[in-house]
Amino acid sequence: MSTRVLVAYGTKFGATGQIAAAIGDGLAQSGFEVDVLRAGQVRGVEDYDVVVLGSAVYLGRWVPEARRLLERRELAGRDVWLFSSGPVGEQARSGAGENWTRPQRITRRGERIGAHEHVVFGGAVSDRSGGFLRRRMAQSIDPASRDMRDWDEIAAWARKIATTHAA
Numbered sequence: 001m002s003t004r005v006l007v008a009y010g011t012k013f014g015a016t017g018q019i020a021a022a023i024g025d026g027l028a029q030s031g032f033e034v035d036v037l038r039a040g041q042v043r044g045v046e047d048y049d050v051v052v053l054g055s056a057v058y059l060g061r062w063v064p065e066a067r068r069l070l071e072r073r074e075l076a077g078r079d080v081w082l083f084s085s086g087p088v089g090e091q092a093r094s095g096a097g098e099n100w101t102r103p104q105r106i107t108r109r110g111e112r113i114g115a116h117e118h119v120v121f122g123g124a125v126s127d128r129s130g131g132f133l134r135r136r137m138a139q140s141i142d143p144a145s146r147d148m149r150d151w152d153e154i155a156a157w158a159r160k161i162a163t164t165h166a167a
């Protein structure tokens, strides 16, 4: 039986869902059976051998649906990989403000349940969606730095997961 992988994600505006989809595609191409779901839609993780869980970061925190899934006790018995999607603009280029981009609580929870690692991918903001705060934040960032998702980096991470769990 092939390895079953759940890629679950927490999002507010969809940028993290596209990262999750890219990871899911990469793993499916490597021959795994993959489900990609919003964290809030996950019923149980018992059916999966590997759980890849990620979230957008807002004000230094994961979104609630992803935090709740990470707290689920059954997760401790699975192979877990964590990613955060956040930094845009200067923050992404300079790697500044590690506490804001790599929530420490998430890293610590990951360590407690024996997660493989907690990586950070650049995020994306749009000045056309969301409320006032989000649009203002997006407008304050140079347009060229509003989408810092590096699809090669994301694909490489999916390959690393695939190699680790290769049958």
Ligand SMILES: Cc1cc2nc3c(=O)[nH]c(=O)nc-3n(C[C@H](O)[C@H](O)[C@H](O)COP(=O)(O)O)c2cc1C
Pocket: 010, 011, 012, 013, 014, 015, 016, 017, 056, 057, 058, 059, 060, 061, 085, 086, 087, 088, 100, 101, 102, 122, 123, 124, 125, 133, 134, 135, 137, 138
């Ligand atoms: C109001 C606001 C606050 C944010 N706070 C953070 C933050 O603390 N750390 C971070 O790395 N990114 C932060 N971001 C960037 C988002 O995490 C990033 O755009 C993410 O990719 C959005 O994902 P989503 O579209 O899936 O919600 C913030 C964005 C907004 C609009």
